[in-house]
Amino acid sequence: MNFLEERILKDGIVKEGNVLKVDSFLNHQMDIDLFNEMGREFKRRFEGIPINKIMTIESSGIGIACIVAQHFNVPVVFAKKSKSINIEGEMYVAEVESFTHKCKNQVIVSKKFINPEDKILIIDDFLANGCALQGLISIVNDAGASVAGIGIAIEKGFQDGGKIIRNLGYKLESLAIVKSMDSEKGTIEFTNRGEY
Ligand code: 5GP
Numbered sequence: 001m002n003f004l005e006e007r008i009l010k011d012g013i014v015k016e017g018n019v020l021k022v023d024s025f026l027n028h029q030m031d032i033d034l035f036n037e038m039g040r041e042f043k044r045r046f047e048g049i050p051i052n053k054i055m056t057i058e059s060s061g062i063g064i065a066c067i068v069a070q071h072f073n074v075p076v077v078f079a080k081k082s083k084s085i086n087i088e089g090e091m092y093v094a095e096v097e098s099f100t101h102k103c104k105n106q107v108i109v110s111k112k113f114i115n116p117e118d119k120i121l122i123i124d125d126f127l128a129n130g131c132a133l134q135g136l137i138s139i140v141n142d143a144g145a146s147v148a149g150i151g152i153a154i155e156k157g158f159q160d161g162g163k164i165i166r167n168l169g170y171k172l173e174s175l176a177i178v179k180s181m182d183s184e185k186g187t188i189e190f191t192n193r194g195e196y
Contacts, residue, residue, distance in 0.1 A: 009188060049171070054122075055109075080108050092108065109143075114139070114145050118143070122140070137168075151174075152174040178191075
């Protein structure tokens, strides 16, 4: 079992509706030593792949992305959630359905901050159905830039996102893949395989 899986078992709480609560160390209170270890591990997994920028999505990806970026010595750009305002022209826009809040958000990134020559590592806290990732990928594609890889802290392997993203051919690395979880028993099982 790796360091993140151990921490999830120790402090994660399984909620109804396939939600794993990790807000004591990941997305409310943040354990920076843990994030540092995640950064080291992503650096190892993406060794030798040219990466000049990290991209994530507001809000809980930002903390992780910033600490990970220190291991790659690159800047972080985060997609901002926005109300529908007239921003066409200056911004790349994607529609993202929120798994946890069950609503649709428009996310935007200024055209100033992604260029066709960028090789982008996408980082996020969770992968569930893959909507957030697909939004980020579409923004990178719109900019003519390339996705060098995708690093996820916790993938819920029993939802379809991982399969969809891997089938699209992206190098997707998740530090912990939850195979199953049970809110009544409070149990969590992991797998090493990205698809099963
Ligand atoms: P997706 O777009 O892949 O369906 O969901 C990814 C986003 O939803 C993540 O950025 C994360 O913020 C949120 N999310 C999905 N599942 C969970 C979960 O089980 N727990 C928490 N805390 N957030 C989740």
